[in-house]
Amino acid sequence: MSGVSGAGTLRISRPWPLLLMVLAFAAGAVLSLENLSLILPVSRWWQTFLSTPGQDIRHIMVFDGWLPRLAISVLCGAVLGLAGTLFQQVLKNPLAEPMTLGVSAGAQLALTLFTLWAPAVMLYHPQWAALGGALAAAFIVLALSRPRQYEPSAVSVAGLVVTLFCGSVIMALQLLYTPYLHSLFIWGGGSLLQQDWRNVAVLGLQFLAGMCFAFLLLRPLTVLALGDGHSGSLGLGSGTIRIAGFTLAVALSAGVVSAVGVIGFVGLSAPALARLAGARRLRQRLIAAPLCGALVLWLTDQTVQRFSAMTGDIPTGAATALFGAPLMLLLLARFQPAASGVEPPYAGASLQRPGDPGIYRRFAALVLLLALAMALSLDFGRTPGGWHFTALHALPQVSLWRVPRAVAAMASGTMLAVAGVLIQRLTGNSLASPELLGVSAGAALGLVALLLYQGDALPILRLSVSTLGALAALLAILSFARLTRFSPQRILLAGIAVSALLQAVVAVVVAGGGDRAAALIAWLAGSTYSIGPAEARNALLLCLLLCLATPCCHRWLTILPLGEMTSTALGVATPKARLAVLGLIALLTAAATLVVGPVSFIGLTAPHFARLMGARRPTHQLLLAPPLGALMLVAADWLGRTLLMPRELPAGLVATLLGAPYLMWLLMRRR
Structure with a gap:
């Protein structure tokens, strides 16, 4: 296996990645059959599949629970693989994917807000709510990383900050509205549990539409990889194409979040596996990456189901990060970031002469301000009657838990x-x-x-x-x-x-x-x-x-x-x-x-x-x-x-x- 060049291009000439995928497919098939046998004994498979729907509880469990979950895992993996490929092509960043760009967190925050204050939207149009949040988060990340020309490190750090901020808001809402958002923590981890075929149908249509639009943008996106200068000389409006490809990827990511929650790192691993399998051109990656994503999430979910029988239900989206993050480290070890030309912030300051002699006065002022803040936190507070200072006779009682x-x-x-x-x-x-x-x-x-x-x-x-x-x-x-x-x-x-x-x-x-x-x-x-x-x-x-x-x-x-x-x-x-x-x-x-x-x-x-x-x-x-x-x-x-x-x-x-x-x-x- 060769290394990753500065542009993130991986060159492979060995057949072992394809062999590994075949083994993964075989493992997924075996696990799927074993998980099905836990719900329905093998001896009853033929009878149950021929029975009338709705008359057998096992028939309902298989056809309205297990099979939709199997289908949604394949579809979500395929959609995330396609979204990750588009993100990486548009941003020229092999580390870009919905989770590292903050897109998934923005969609999840929007769904949480609509769940609390506009539940009718969640009932009829959850996809539009997720899309609005995902677009807002994505464009904030782009605005934050624009001063660094969308370098991989700048985009990743901006995505992490947006993800942490959205996650903090979600956590605050969960603590404030626990009775209403009790199950949101597990769902936010990417739970693939399904009760019918509705999400499968919606996500399947989104995937087909996404593939059609992606292939319509195939040639412009291919030219875009040459750089803005070359694409401009060929008469291509690089800004318009970049926004179109980016918006399509965001819409696909939002569809997954609205259906099953946050699934991490599949959008990163699927394009990487496609390159390992020999898909070098964009056309090849647009086909291979969804297949790899479907395989990854299908295998992960079947493994999770196997262990969930012993440990309780584990969110599949959290489990994907257990191998997705090591894969990011592997890509990082072989990916050479472009030189930013920025001097380390302390390199020139370390041996400077002592700074402002007023530094000790500032330290004393900070200590006094800290003492004042401590005093206010112990004495000044809010009660149903409003803001007030605690009376001296009541101060010892409240200090027992405030101090x-x-x-x-x-x-x-x-x-x-x-x-x-x-x-x-x-x-x-x-x-x-x-x-x-x-x-x-x-x-x-x-x-x-x-x-x-x-x-x-x-x-x-x-x-x-x-x-x-x-x-x-x-x-x-x-x-x-x-x-x-x-x-x-x-x-x-x-x-x-x-x-x-x-x-x-x-x-x-x-x-x-x-x-x-x-x-x-x-x-x-x-x-x-x-x-x-x-x-x-x-x-x-x-x-x-x-x-x-x-x-x-x-x-x-x-x-x-x-x-x-x-x-x-x-x-x-x-x-x-x-x-x-x-x-x-x-x-x-x-x-x-x-x-x-x-x-x-x-x-x-x-x-x-x-x-x-x-x-x-x-x-x-x-x-x-x-x-x-x-x-x-x-x-x-x-x-x-x-x-x-x-x-x-x-x-x-x-x-x-x-x-x-x-x-x-x-x-x-x-x-």
Whole structure:
């Protein structure tokens, strides 16, 4: 197998991919027959197929349940394979697909909103609702990545941000409207359960129409691959064709989401498998990719059904990410991103002279502001009678539950901010953070797995398992980044893949965990509701110990961004120094994740605000970022607790809803 060129073209001359697909088809057929036999004994197949519809319960189970699910898995795979091919052709990005572009998340958010406030639309026209959300998300991603000329890394990061933002809004709505959206969590993971043939008929028509339109655009899309300059010289309006192809792909993706929920990574894997099978021309890929997508999703769903008999129903869409994310890592290992010409943000700033001497005055002002925010969060609140300060005689009573939450939020915000500074300095990437690189998701995965099997685990065991998960995610990311000497683009893309993989595993674990898993959903959103004095004390102690260890990394943080050769020449043992910083990042992230969940954007925004306030050197950034992170999370916890009183939003969720728009603005400004 040859490598992937800069344009993402894969050249294959070996027959093993076709043999692998034949074996996959055989495995899918065997699994399908076995799953059918679990519903209907083999001895009754002939009798049931000849019986009159509606007279036998097994006939209903097979013909209105199992067969529609089989058909919808094949159709959804084919549609996603076609959509992924169109996305990759239009954007010239081999990593583009509905999930990485935020299209699926936008469609899911639109369906959630219409379910709550316009259920009639969901009853009669769910496809149009999904299409509107998908188009809005897709064009936001394009607008965010336009300053970087739609580079694969820029598009992927923009898609991840939009996905996280839409997911946060969906999670907030699920927490606020639990009685109405109780089953949305499982459906959002991509459940292929069917009760009739309606979705099969609708999606089948959409697929046929999509294939017809795709072949009508075949020649313009083929010319478009030559570049805007060549296509323009041939009289082709590249902008119009690009919008037409992109809109068609979005419409196909929205149709799948409206039918079965979010199915991840099939749109990525199907075109890649088509190239491996020898489909090099666009015409060949338009035929081969839907076939590969149908095969992938059919095999995955039959495997899920086989294991669901023992573990309970698992969303098929979450299961596809278990192999789709590793495939993205494989493609990433062989795909060479185009040079962006952007200097790493810390390369020139690391050895600068000390910055503004007023940095310590700003630190003192931030500490005072943090103290004021802590006081307000403890004393100022909202009741059915309105906003007011708590009376002095009632303050001891309310402090019993307000103080632990505020202290835990302050400690977690501080640790995430420090972890963000360390990871940005280590990677030389201003968009790196524990949330975007999958470190928080790794810590969450370890903790979720532990709590599902041992709910009364000791705090030290929880911290140890979370730290191992965070460290494993970091090492997986950096092992891929090492192939290109820690390229910022490679680190971001690897982090996106690892984050998607770990979040999919978390979704599968939660979906199969029963009542205990349902209780974890609020924690995954970053809730401090159950924090008590013991948890707050532990969080504060960990924060103090870990933050006191960060000054030991000052010299490494100053020298490591200059590059491995320069660091070695200056006497730094690069592997040991990098491993020590990674271990500290993992501990900080794991300790914070125990309190506020896996996503909050504090680790990204706090270092940026510190730089905006004049912090250029590592020591100055480590001085300003912690109080900023603590201030943001304390404010988020107070807002989530008071704005919708008596309802409540988790602090991590509020921080994500506030931080994602800032990150979008940051992406718009990046050159």
